[in-house]
Amino acid sequence: MNRVRSTIGVAALAVVTLVGAGACALDPQADPAGDDLAAVSVSGGLSGERASPGSDQLTAPIPARKATATLGTTRTTVQTTSNKTTASSTCPQGEYQRAVETYLAKLGTFGKVIVDGKQSATDCAAIKKFQQRYDIRPVQGRAGPTTHDVSKRLATTNVKSCKTGSGVTFCIDLTRQTTWAMRDGKVVIPPTVTRTGMRGYATPTGTYKINKRNIKEWSNPYEVWLPYWQRFVGGIGYHQTTTYLHDKSIGSHGCINLLPADAKRFWDWGKVGYRVVVFGRRPGT
Template sequence: MVVGALALGGGVAYALAPSAADQAAAMEAPDGTQPASPVEAPASASVQVTQSASPVAPSAQPSPSGPSPSAQPSVAASGANCPTGENQREVEGYLAQIGGYGAVTVDGQQSPADCAAIRKFQTRFGISPPKGRAGPTTVSVARRIALSLTSAELAKCGAGPALTACVDLTLQTMWVVRNGDVVFGPTVIRTGMKGYATPTGTYSVFRRNVKEWSNPYEVWLPYWQNFVRGIGFHATTTYLHRASIGSHGCVNLLYNDAKTLYGTIGMRTPVKVFGHRSGT
């Protein structure tokens, strides 16, 4: 979501642009049932954004994976009833490269251990439903995370020793580095759609708020971190992996990632945005 500032008396109004499908081909049902499409705001509408006096975490923020962050789906220890997806071998290979999700055998055959690792990965990145099926969404996310961990990809950010947030528009991932070490991420993001491309460049966080309230749609923008014009990081209120629902320039994150990022970076943290999102 992008918020563009317009002065109105003593407050600030933010114009919310209309949504359009920029990558309809990326809407993927094979991983499981897709959540219902969210309703986007009309072009003529405006959004009033106010800063909460006492920032507190939203009490019922939706998570892209379905339940709220406090009720994440559990990861089964057994894969006896776990379906095999058309991208089984690719996902196994990427998970072996990424590490941290449990032992996998790269053979294209589903096993209880493979299923547990895939479900754990799906749960971590809000892929719905997290049932261990290695479909197009799962392999896309796994590929992007694996590539973002390579030294060649990390070098594209050009970060120095200071704490820096890196946003890769091409892979639709982001991470935070300090002294060459990754201290957050990489994780998946969703940036501006066609007509609202997230601008590339070097910026810095200049305004933060745990909650931004938007009128008239009565929607919270959780963990808002503004880094250029009306564009910033915030938790998405829609299913992150629906590529057809692009942002209006902002960097959308999964709820828990937005929360962690809020505690990792701060005011004046450099933000480097590079690459190009396909279709924008």
């Protein structure tokens, strides 16, 4: 009998990482409005966080019509639809159509919109562009709850409400869940969306300074990378979100979660010593 020999090779890979022992956390707050800054090791997104099912999606698709044949005869009847394309057939109208049109017109950076409460090809293109910019899913041009919420927060953000002074300041409006940057009183990064501390872990208000930066911070014990990490108080800082940003049922443990492109933009502008101003209060905290 021939003997079959098998050899198993085992390779060991040593990985060296930078560990942020207190990255992105506050101690649980007995009083949600408290300012206890003792850090624990938690990621900006909760372990096991889930993405939103897509609140801007239609509840049920309209079934397509099928071709039918009349049995027992030589005649075949086929149901057809018109080739005429309308805005409503390619881009459904949402329940917040007029409001979203109004906010996008005020923002003025997503193309022409007609504020009349009626969906059009022009409106659809602008809404889709807005949804793509802020990662609102699905991108279908429908003015649903998430698109309405995000556009309202951005359009109503008052950049002058942030007391900046001279130099570069990162501003965080907890009430509207937006953040932006200013230099010598002028906006250098326009307001964008963020997600801050959830109930029990409210992001503390106040004026701080960036005291640590790391292109990719490792957070324990949740074992997750925090890209574009910029810490400004305790274990709290700016970083790229690890979950779907618009899932409002969850939040961070105090950190400032950002979309990838926004996290990089704030990283490119940031430096140790730059001022961070946090004001307002996240609804529900």
